[in-house]
Amino acid sequence: MxxxxxxxxxxxxxxxxxxxxxxxxxxxxxxxxxxxxxxxxxxxxxxxxxxxxxxxxxxxxxxxxxxxxxxxxxxxxxxxxxxxxxxxxxxxxxxxxxxxxxxxxxxxxxxxxxxxxxxxxxxxxxxxxxxxxxxxxxxxxxxxxxxxxxxxxxxxxxxxxxxxxxxxxxxxxxxxxxxxxxxxxxxxxxxxxDPVAEMITTLQKRIEELENRLAELEEERNEHQDLQYPNQTKRKVYLAGTK
The missing domain is CATH 2.160.10.10 (Hexapeptide repeat proteins)
Structure with a gap:
């Protein structure tokens, strides 16, 4: 007791x-x-x-x-x-x-x-x-x-x-x-x-990294095209100016 x-x-x-x-x-x-x-x-x-x-x-x-x-x-x-x-x-x-x-x-x-x-x-x-x-x-x-x-x-x-x-x-x-x-x-x-919130935050961060990387690759591609085909680049600028 x-x-x-x-x-x-x-x-x-x-x-x-x-x-x-x-x-x-x-x-x-x-x-x-x-x-x-x-x-x-x-x-x-x-x-x-x-x-x-x-x-x-x-x-x-x-x-x-x-x-x-x-x-x-x-x-x-x-x-x-x-x-x-x-x-x-x-x-x-x-x-x-x-x-x-x-x-x-x-x-x-x-x-x-x-x-x-x-x-x-x-x-x-x-x-x-x-x-x-x-x-x-x-x-x-x-x-x-x-x-x-x-x-x-x-x-x-x-x-x-x-x-x-x-x-x-x-x-x-x-x-x-x-x-x-x-x-x-x-x-x-x-x-x-919160494991769900942590996962969402991680995914958002990864998406931002991929978007930044994609923008860098597009910029590099444009620069490469300008160096490789300078005449085409000038023609595009000329045509854009005549419109």
Missing amino acids: FRFLKQIKRDIEVIFERDPAVKTVWEIILCYPGFHAIFFHRIAHFCYKRKWYLLARMISHWSRHITGIEIHPGAKIGEGLFIDHGAGVVIGETAEIGNNVTLYQGVTLGGTGKEKGKRHPTIGNNVVIATGAKVLGSFTVGDNVRIGAGSVVLSSVPPNCTVVGVPGRIVVRDGVKVDNADGQIDLRHHLLP
Whole structure:
């Protein structure tokens, strides 16, 4: 019971730390579906570990209808999980989540097959997974990782990386410190690189280079023609002047 209360206390604290809109503890207790989902999951997981599977699933099922967040009672969740907004979040049976993790709406921690055993991802500490991201399969996402909105991650991610795109690719590795010096989590997921915008910018730059090169080639061709056929050039100038 003491451990359960400690976890709930930490779950409330992280909402104050990461959500500037919150005003009071009662607001969290009464109005935050992310907190409700985690609260009921901890009860369901307690039942699941004691093999009270039906009761665990009933609690999980009821919680999903109330919150719009589906967490299988078998999932292992550390302290300080913050589910912001929460609608559409899905966490599978064998998923494992470390401490101080932040999930935004539409995130899926899912499996890629029907095999028994471990088939969902393991998420490290201080991880931020942005809106609509999908992490699918049995692999590890390291500590201090940031996953961009709409990304689809299908393989392991080392610690201290930023991942974006479909399929997910690492765009920052150890170059940017994900957790600040004071230990707070960097929630600025809206500043993650946009792979589509980067590709468009690269294509625009390439088109400009090709246009400049084409203009240079046309100028060289005209100069070459002037040197090779000077009489024709004079005739063109004369005809242009008589019009």
